[in-house]
Amino acid sequence: MTNVELVTVADLRLMQGLAQRVTAIRPELVNAEAMFGELAWNWGKGHADDDTGRPRRLWFSDGELVAWGWARLPHRVRRSDGSVKDITDACLTYQVHPDHAGLVDQVIDWYDGTAAGIERTVMPSAADEFALKRWGAHGYETDSAALGDTGSWTQLNERDLTDVEQPVLPEGFRFRTADETGPEAAVQAHLDAWAPSAYTAACYEGVRRTPGYRGDLHILVEAPDGTMASSTIMWLDETNRTAEFEPVGTHPEYRRLGLARAMLLHGMHRARAAGATHMTVACLGAPGHPRARELYYGLGFRELSRDAPIVKAAGVG
Numbered sequence: 001m002t003n004v005e006l007v008t009v010a011d012l013r014l015m016q017g018l019a020q021r022v023t024a025i026r027p028e029l030v031n032a033e034a035m036f037g038e039l040a041w042n043w044g045k046g047h048a049d050d051d052t053g054r055p056r057r058l059w060f061s062d063g064e065l066v067a068w069g070w071a072r073l074p075h076r077v078r079r080s081d082g083s084v085k086d087i088t089d090a091c092l093t094y095q096v097h098p099d100h101a102g103l104v105d106q107v108i109d110w111y112d113g114t115a116a117g118i119e120r121t122v123m124p125s126a127a128d129e130f131a132l133k134r135w136g137a138h139g140y141e142t143d144s145a146a147l148g149d150t151g152s153w154t155q156l157n158e159r160d161l162t163d164v165e166q167p168v169l170p171e172g173f174r175f176r177t178a179d180e181t182g183p184e185a186a187v188q189a190h191l192d193a194w195a196p197s198a199y200t201a202a203c204y205e206g207v208r209r210t211p212g213y214r215g216d217l218h219i220l221v222e223a224p225d226g227t228m229a230s231s232t233i234m235w236l237d238e239t240n241r242t243a244e245f246e247p248v249g250t251h252p253e254y255r256r257l258g259l260a261r262a263m264l265l266h267g268m269h270r271a272r273a274a275g276a277t278h279m280t281v282a283c284l285g286a287p288g289h290p291r292a293r294e295l296y297y298g299l300g301f302r303e304l305s306r307d308a309p310i311v312k313a314a315g316v317g
Helices: 008-026 038-044 098-114 129-137 183-194 201-208 259-271 290-298
Strands: 056-063 064-072 075-078 084-086 092-098 120-122 155-158 176-178 218-222 228-237 242-250 278-284 302-306 310-311
Touching: 008 038, 008 056, 008 064, 008 092, 008 228, 008 259, 038 201, 038 228, 038 242, 038 278, 056 098, 064 098, 092 098, 098 120, 098 129, 155 290, 183 201, 183 218, 183 228, 183 242, 218 259, 228 259, 259 278, 259 290, 278 290
Parallel strands: 092 120, 242 278
Antiparallel strands: 056 064, 064 092, 075 084, 120 310, 155 278, 155 302, 176 218, 218 228, 228 242
């Protein structure tokens, strides 16, 4: 591709701003990966790579961003175990302000032009009935595979921070922050939890430079032997006084010890001290992926919204 417009840090701030405005009025209409924290995490960790496979388009009204689209095109991912994964389809993250809902047709046209001839997927909010009708009018259909028992759709969960129980760690474990542990430990914690992963030190450096990142809100649990056994980053949206956990992970050898539960409770206390009154976290919603959902429900989170995965076959439209 030539003349591809990529997401800059200035673009990211505008996109996060739109996420904040939609969150304030219709939080159930914030699309998958279009939240303040999800945007920061995905842009930050991907910024270290040659991002020519992620073009974007922005729409403005009276100088204010009111819609955007960010496409992921086919590419190859190299992971920490030396393996490679070829991504052969296209996927769109997008957001349209409810007051400019009609722009979704322009978003769709741009996506179809950008990813012509490729299988195209997108995950609007299931609550956005208008957008779903427009996607359907452009030839997109329900992604039955994604909606299966082990499908990949996500749900967003929420709770308030008025009454948060105190965390309890097993003996010898302790809470740390990324400011305290340093970059190497923070990166290794992520790699251990998500192996095999494409995450690198350069990815984390991109995350650290991302608007909204705070090392004091990047929480880890250190095991007695010094291993960083669990970790999460909290993204604080000061405008809406809400914070989002993204990502959340635990080393396989330290699971089922209550570390993630304690870490999330500790994180909620820190988020409240930083000014948040509300917390969100996303998880896979399909019945075959119950573990994270049960963890979050056990901490008082309840579903706020969910994806409606749709797809257009290669060569159609």
